[in-house]
Amino acid sequence: MTNLIASGAGTVTVGDMTVNRLGFGAMRLTGRGIWGPPADPEECKRVLRRAVELGVNLFDTADSYGPHVSEELIAEALYPYPDGMVIATKAGFTRSAPDRWAPDGRPEHIRQAIEGSLRRLRLERIDLYQVHTPDRKVPYAETVGVFRDLQQAGLVRHIGVSNVSLEQLGVARGIVEVVSVQNRYNLTDRASEPVLEACTRDGVAFIPWYPLATGKLAGEAIERVASRRGLTPVQVGLAWLLQHSPVMIPIPGTSKVNHLEENLAVAEVDLTDEDIRELRGSA
Secondary structure (H helix, E strand, O other), X not given: OHHHOHHHHOEEEEOOEEEEXXXXXXXXXXXXXXXXXXXXXXXXXXXXXXXXXXXXXXXXXXXXXXXXXXXXXXHHHHOXXXXXXXXXXXXXXXXXXXXXXXXOOOHHHHHHHHHHHHHHHOOOOEEXXXXXXXXXXXXXXXXXXXXXXXXXXXXXXXXXXXXXXXHHHHHHHOOOOEEEEEEEOOOOOOOOHHHHHHHHHHOOEEEEXXXXXXXXXXXXXXXXXXXXXXXXXXXXXXXXXXXXXXOEOOOOOOOOHHHHHHHHHHHHOOOOHHHXXXXXXXX
C-alpha cells in the first residue's frame, strides 16, 4: 500500500525535528464527548500501529483527551517508540464531564500536568509541549513562562501554542521559541488566516484542528471536486489544506483503520488549479 505512505505529502521542520506533513490527531481515541475509554480500545491501538506503518511520525494528543485516555493508549500501542517519532501533547484544560472543558493556565496546574503526561507516555522529555489554550484568569505570559521553565529544566524539547490570536502568538514568541501553532482552521473557517500567514512567513509549523470544511456552499464545492477527481470529500478538504501553505500539518484523527488509510491516501493527491478556484469560490 505504498500509495498511502504519509511521507508522500512532504515534510515540515518543527524546531530541530522533521516530520511528515500528515500527522495523526489522537483526540478521537476516547469515548463520547472526548470522555472515558473508546468503545473499541483494541481497534484504536491497531489504528496507531497502522499509522506508524504508513509513515506517520507526528502524533498529537493532550492530557485532557479522556482525560488521560489518549496518552495512555499511545503508550500502550507504540512504546517503545520508533526512532524519529514525535509525540506532541498539551496542557491547559481541566475536564469535569463529557464535552466540558475549563481553561486552566495556572503555573501549578501546568507543572502537575506535565508530570502526569510524562508518566502516561513513558517519556523523560516531551518533544512538543503545547499551551492548549489561553486562560482569561491567568496572564498569558505567566502561563507561557511556566512552559519556558519546563523547557529549561530539560522536560520539554520544543514549545507550541494553540487557540491563539496574532497578539497572543506575539506574546508567546517574546518569551520562548514557538515552533508550532495549533488553531481551528479549514476551508470555510479562516479566522486564523493572519496567524497562518505569520507562521508561513516565519517557518513556524501550523497544525489545523477541525480541518474539514463545513457549511452548505463549501460542502457543495467539495462534493463536486470529489466527484470529478474520484476522491472523498474528506480527502479534498485535506488536500486543500496541504496545498494552501507549506507549513501546514493536518492531523486527521479517527478510531478506525479503514478511515485512517483513506485519510493518508491524500498524501499523493494534487488538486488542480481548477479545483482550487472552485473551492476558493465557495469560501
